[in-house]
Every structure is written in C-alpha cells, then in structure tokens.
Amino acid sequence: MKPFRLERLVDNRPAEGVFRVNRALFSDPKIFDLEMQHIFEGGWVFLGLASQAEQPHDFFTTTIGRVPVLITRDKRGVLRAFVNSCPHKGARIASQPSGNARVFVCPYHSWSFSSAGENRAIKWERAGCYAEGFHADDHGLKAIGAFGEYRGFLFGSVKADVPSLEDHLGEARHMLDLIADESEDGVELVPGRVRFRFAANWKMQLENCSDQYHFTSTHPSLIKVLDRRAKEQTADVVESSLGGADFWKGGDEGIVGGSFSFDNGHVMTWGKMEANPSLALFEQRAALLEKFGAARTAWMFNMRNLTLFPNAQVAVNAATQLRVIRPIAPNLTEMETWCLVPRGESATARRQRIRQYEDFFNPTGMAIADDNAVYEECQAGMTDAGNGWLQGHARGLAGTKPGGNDLSNMIGMKAVSSIAGPSQLADETLFQSYYRAWAARMAQVVA
Ligand code: FES
Ligand SMILES: [Fe+2]
Structure with a gap:
C-alpha cells in the first residue's frame, strides 16, 4: 500500500494562518481502516455510564472500533469490561444491548462465564480428551486493555499501553x-x-x-x-x-x-x-x-x-x-x-x-x-x-x-x-x- 503523507491530509500551519483538512479523510476506505485501528482501537474511547450497569450482574454491550465489548458489574459490585467474544470460537457471548445475567452462556457450544468473566464450565469437558496445553490456557473472557471511570462516565481502550484516563481527559x-x-x-x-x-x-x-x-x-x-x-x-x-x-x-x-x-x-x-x-x-x-x-x-x-x-x-x-x-x-x-x-x-x-x-x-x-x-x-x-x-x-x-x-x-x-x-x-x-x-x-x- 502506498503510504499516506500526513501533511497531505492535515495542513497544520496555524502560525501561518493556514489550517486545512483533506477531503480524503472523509471518503477514503484505506484511511477509514487505519482510523479504526489507530484511533478507535488505539486509545481511549467512551463506553457508557456506570449507571447503565447499576446492580450486581447488570451488563451492557458496546463496541470499541470493530471490537465488541461487554461491560458487567460482578457480584461484588465491581465494574468490568471484556472483549465480547468467546475464547472457544469467537462468538459474541452477549448479543443483547443490556440486561442482567449471573452467567453468560455462549450460543454456539454453551461454554459459560460468570459476570466477573471467569469461565464457569466447558461443556463435556471431561469426555473431551483435552491435552495439557489446553488446561494450561485461561478460558475466561479477555479483559480489554484499559478500563476506567470518571464520575460515572466509563472509558476503555483495547490497547493496554495508554496514558492514564485522567491524562486523556x-x-x-x-x-x-x-x-x-x-x-x-x-x-x-x-x-x-x-x-x-x-x-x-x-x-x-x-x-x-x-x-x-x-x-x-x-x-x-x-x-x-x-x-x-x-x-x-x-x-x-x-x-x-x-x-x-x-x-x-x-x-x-x-x-x-x-x-x-x-x-x-x-x-x-x-x-x-x-x-x-x-x-x-x-x-x-x-x-x-x-x-x-x-x-x-x-x-x-x-x-x-x-x-x-x-x-x-x-x-x-x-x-x-x-x-x-x-x-x-x-x-x-x-x-x-x-x-x-x-x-x-x-x-x-x-x-x-x-x-x-x-x-x-x-x-x-x-x-x-x-x-x-x-x-x-x-x-x-x-x-x-x-x-x-x-x-x-x-x-x-x-x-x-x-x-x-x-x-x-x-x-x-x-x-x-x-x-x-x-x-x-x-x-x-x-x-x-x-x-x-x-x-x-x-x-x-x-x-
Ligand atoms: S464459540 Fe462459544 S462455546 Fe463455542
Ligand atoms: Fe444542527
């Protein structure tokens, strides 16, 4: 792919009285893909309000760029944010916009997860002839890279390596x-x-x-x-x-x-x-x-x-x-x-x-x-x-x-x-x- 040149996309010269944005930013599919990767999936984005998951086991779903995200409040009242994807074959384990669930059961092969994201059960595990390598894996939901709350407003990042939420805001x-x-x-x-x-x-x-x-x-x-x-x-x-x-x-x-x-x-x-x-x-x-x-x-x-x-x-x-x-x-x-x-x-x-x-x-x-x-x-x-x-x-x-x-x-x-x-x-x-x-x-x- 031919590399983009930033100065051809954003002409940032305010001291010279010039600031212009190129039309390509609004229409080029290659730029859009890069935005998903590096803007939405590359740093903090807003997720929702803490009050959307008020009670233990409440949840709501959203996205960070192309990544489906599940926000839960676990039984101890702790808010958590996961990639909404089953470790087995990737299905979304919560498809509703919001609800209350002690246990999330995957619609495909019924692996189940607690509201704290831990794997509760793997269907027919004992008869499954799984090898050691499988048991060594964590079968829980994957937490997103960073998750934070500021006065009831929730933010998350797929990438872990981000500044603190306070610095971002x-x-x-x-x-x-x-x-x-x-x-x-x-x-x-x-x-x-x-x-x-x-x-x-x-x-x-x-x-x-x-x-x-x-x-x-x-x-x-x-x-x-x-x-x-x-x-x-x-x-x-x-x-x-x-x-x-x-x-x-x-x-x-x-x-x-x-x-x-x-x-x-x-x-x-x-x-x-x-x-x-x-x-x-x-x-x-x-x-x-x-x-x-x-x-x-x-x-x-x-x-x-x-x-x-x-x-x-x-x-x-x-x-x-x-x-x-x-x-x-x-x-x-x-x-x-x-x-x-x-x-x-x-x-x-x-x-x-x-x-x-x-x-x-x-x-x-x-x-x-x-x-x-x-x-x-x-x-x-x-x-x-x-x-x-x-x-x-x-x-x-x-x-x-x-x-x-x-x-x-x-x-x-x-x-x-x-x-x-x-x-x-x-x-x-x-x-x-x-x-x-x-x-x-x-x-x-x-x-
Ligand atoms: S994809 Fe979730 S149990 Fe198979
Ligand atoms: Fe308007």
Whole structure:
C-alpha cells in the first residue's frame, strides 16, 4: 500500500494562518481502516455510564472500533469490561444491548462465564480428551486493555499501553464535573435509547456538534417555530439560547459565545444562557448556588456542546443529550443517543426536560433530521477526493488566543486555546483540535 503523507491530509500551519483538512479523510476506505485501528482501537474511547450497569450482574454491550465489548458489574459490585467474544470460537457471548445475567452462556457450544468473566464450565469437558496445553490456557473472557471511570462516565481502550484516563481527559474533565454536579447522586439515562444511521463519515458528526455556523442555515423551520412560540407565548416548552432568530442577529451584542480547545482532541463550544424557570435545572438553582457559588452555577446553565475525542458528545441546552458515535464505513455512521438527567429531580422537572429533549434532539424532533440530511449532502459532494482541501476549519483563526480566558478561569479550567465573541463569530478553529489528535494517533502509521 502506498503510504499516506500526513501533511497531505492535515495542513497544520496555524502560525501561518493556514489550517486545512483533506477531503480524503472523509471518503477514503484505506484511511477509514487505519482510523479504526489507530484511533478507535488505539486509545481511549467512551463506553457508557456506570449507571447503565447499576446492580450486581447488570451488563451492557458496546463496541470499541470493530471490537465488541461487554461491560458487567460482578457480584461484588465491581465494574468490568471484556472483549465480547468467546475464547472457544469467537462468538459474541452477549448479543443483547443490556440486561442482567449471573452467567453468560455462549450460543454456539454453551461454554459459560460468570459476570466477573471467569469461565464457569466447558461443556463435556471431561469426555473431551483435552491435552495439557489446553488446561494450561485461561478460558475466561479477555479483559480489554484499559478500563476506567470518571464520575460515572466509563472509558476503555483495547490497547493496554495508554496514558492514564485522567491524562486523556485532561482539562475537559471540568465539563464532565459540571454535568455530574447537577445532582449529588450523579447522572443517569432516561430509559429507552435511540439508534440511527446516516450515510456519511463519522467526522461529520464530530464536527457538527460544535458547528454554530450551520444553525440558521440548516434549521430554518426550527427557528421559525421557536420565534412563533416566543411571540405567541403559547408553548409549554421554551427553548435554549440557540432558540430564535434574535440570538443570531449580530451587531454589538458583546460576547455571547465561543469555544475552548483542550489536549487530546477534546473541545467545547458554548453559548450564553440565563437561568430561567423554563429549564428543568432551575428548581435546583438556589441549592447549586449555595453549594458551588455563582460562577459554577452560571456555567451549569450555559449552553455547552462538549466533544470527548473520538466518540462521545454531550450537548447541554434546555435538555442534555449524550451521543455516542460509531463509525461503520467511510460513508456510514451509527449514532446512539440518550437523554442524560440528574438523578432525583422532581417529576415536573423531569417531564419538562423530556419534552424539551424530544422537541430538539430526537431524530423525530426538529433538529437532528436536518443535520443528518446535510451530512449526507456533504458526503455526496465529498466523493471527489481529487478536489483536495476543504475550507471549513478557518473561521476564528485570527481571533483565537492561546490558553483560556476569564470564563474558563472562573471555574479553574485551563484550555489550550480559546475564542469568544458575538453570535456570528461561529468559530471553526476548535475542529483543528480533532485533527491534531487525529494526526497524533495516525502518525504511528501514516508517514
Ligand atoms: S464459540 Fe462459544 S462455546 Fe463455542
Ligand atoms: Fe444542527
């Protein structure tokens, strides 16, 4: 195979005012294979929440790149993560998305395993005339290379030789703290998950979560509905700061949004949102102010879109959505999404949150379907790799500053770079972090 040259794929010269990404990253099957190997299977990825396996013997399944993964809580309450594959002939031993099982029985020849991954029984072992070499083997499930939890968020790596999870998350962990601090009992998922696919590269989703530039262009019908609701004041759902056309008008509105880039490809974009009674979290505002003070509480109400490279996104506006990106092919991606909630909120707040979630986030809501449609338009236009460089990573380059700013200082969060400004700034420099992390992981194989 002809080696790729990294500088032909990511033109990383911000000091010279240039940062470009090659279209081949979105369409070339050879690049996709290398991404699976070296990005998804070559380092930490997000797996799910600890609350998805709350009780002893609870489990859920997921993937790391192409590797099927089983997460269990054993009888002593310890969370574990295994390659979901039988040592006998490789069958997945758990095919359900989630459940509770003291014992996993392989569907092929009935080898069985405890929720701690130990082999319980090999069918007809005594009559099997196995030789010594076989008995010397461990017949249990293989633990994945690295597995860790940060405040209820679970991460894993197929490869064992990775930095610590704390190092991987770095300063982006402050954003997880803000979410976890919404409740003393942490966060959980509203039961029922949504899974959908779009016919485009996974990096379309990676970028779009932080793409404020598209909002008025891609979601005009949503904006019209929000404006009408605001005018008529008839709706029982009130939207986020991204709501009506007013937010995007431009002019001298001062600083109302911006972004922060962190190490290892993690980024966050934010928009100013005042605490108001239409938000489910508002009922806890007084308690949050008392516990965390004005600065952290104000941050908890801001609109925030966090991406933890390469596969997790938490979008916080009126409601909070957790998104997990699963690449299937260069031009096919599967998404799993959930409504992420603080435990213990009132039934009224929960109801309000779920209505707002459905309104904006679900594929049946008013935003996600628009996004998926434009991803597919991009992919259709991306097939001509010969077209070369994209120009979609340049907005904000002349205004980006190294380090954080007053807003990140307020909560003791450091950033690699930051930018803040009016709504029409719509920064694109934060995407550059993705591609620097992409290039760092791919550098192992791409010359
Ligand atoms: S493949 Fe699992 S028992 Fe044979
Ligand atoms: Fe969108």
